[in-house]
Amino acid sequence: MITRTVSKNPRTTRGDLVNDLQRAGTKVTKATNSNTLRRQGLKSCSARRVPLLKPVHVQARLKFAREHLDDPEEDWENVISSDETKIELFGKNSIRRAWRRKNAELHPKNTIPTVKHGGGNIMLWGCSSPKGPGRLIRVKERMNGAMYREILSDNFLPSARALKMKRGWVFQHDNDPKQTVRATKEWLRKKHFKVLEWPSQSLDLNPIENLWRELKVSVAQRQPQNITALEEICMEEWAKIPATSLSSLFANQC
Structure with a gap:
């Protein structure tokens, strides 16, 4: 029973x-x-949080999977992805485990400093492909469609050139409103971007999500103590990411 x-x-x-x-x-x-x-092989675990998917989202994901099921790996190597992420100074991005002896839980080496409200955070925009990381910038204001288009113009296009993407490279981003408004779609069309059709409610499918996770772990290990240091360390750790690492991260996702 x-x-x-x-x-x-x-x-x-x-x-x-x-x-x-x-x-x-x-x-x-x-x-x-x-x-x-x-x-019986059952144990109590924390329930994973997943996006709330409506039937239309499920069908869109299924359609996307079927359309790209047989795509050769070389096609995905020609995709360059962009995304934003938030990195906190203290909080959930920090290291959460420490090897320690009994009764040593309060030793400074075994603790994580915390402050109310996480101590602040920064928003980052970045892009990357299996060929390597593109530019990473800090977004200091709330991003809207106009700002997003400016970021693409000033940072994404130079990144694509620096990464020496093959002719016919494909641009991938999510379905955030600022990315799907008419003005942004028109801008992408005029710039002759080939945009990968992306299903809604699929943020977890973006290959760059793997890269964000790696970045946050590296930054947390260095334990920045203020926002200025947090930004500097993010840029330093991003610059250290080798292209070989990205190839495996993108392969695991795609």
């Missing part, structure tokens, strides 16, 4: 199981329930 209940509703708590069994006339402790489920 226990296994059947959690198979039907994986978010059933141990307390729920105790109450259900008690109503059925059986008294079983939480520990017994846990041990029984563990023997």
Whole structure:
């Protein structure tokens, strides 16, 4: 009964199981329930947070997957992606684990400094391809369509030239409103960008997401203490990323 209940509703708590069994006339402790489920290969884990997908989003993702299922790897090597991300000074981007001895949890080496509201953060825009990283810049104001187009003009196009993308390279970005407004679409058309059609609610599919994760880990390891240092370290760590690393990151995503 226990296994059947959690198979039907994986978010059933141990307390729920105790109450259900008690109503059925059986008294079983939480520990017994846990041990029984563990023997069946089931353990309690934090539920992953995923985008809320409507049927139209599911169909769009399925259509995208089918259209690109047989694309050769060389095609993806000619895609250059852009995206934005937020990096916090202190908080969830910081290192969260430390090897320590008993009763040493408060030793400065084993702690992470925190301040209220995370101590501030910076927004970054960057682009990259399997050939290597493009430019990385800090976005100091709230980005709108006009600013986005200016960033593409001043930073994306020079990045594409510096990366020596092959003729017919493809531009990939997500479906943020500033990227899909008519003015931006018209600008991309006039610049003769070949834009990869991208399904909505698919931020996790952008290959550059892997790169952001690597950057945040590297920055956190250096433990910047103020916003100025945070920005400097982000730029330094971005510049260290080798093209060989990017090829494997993009291959794993695509």
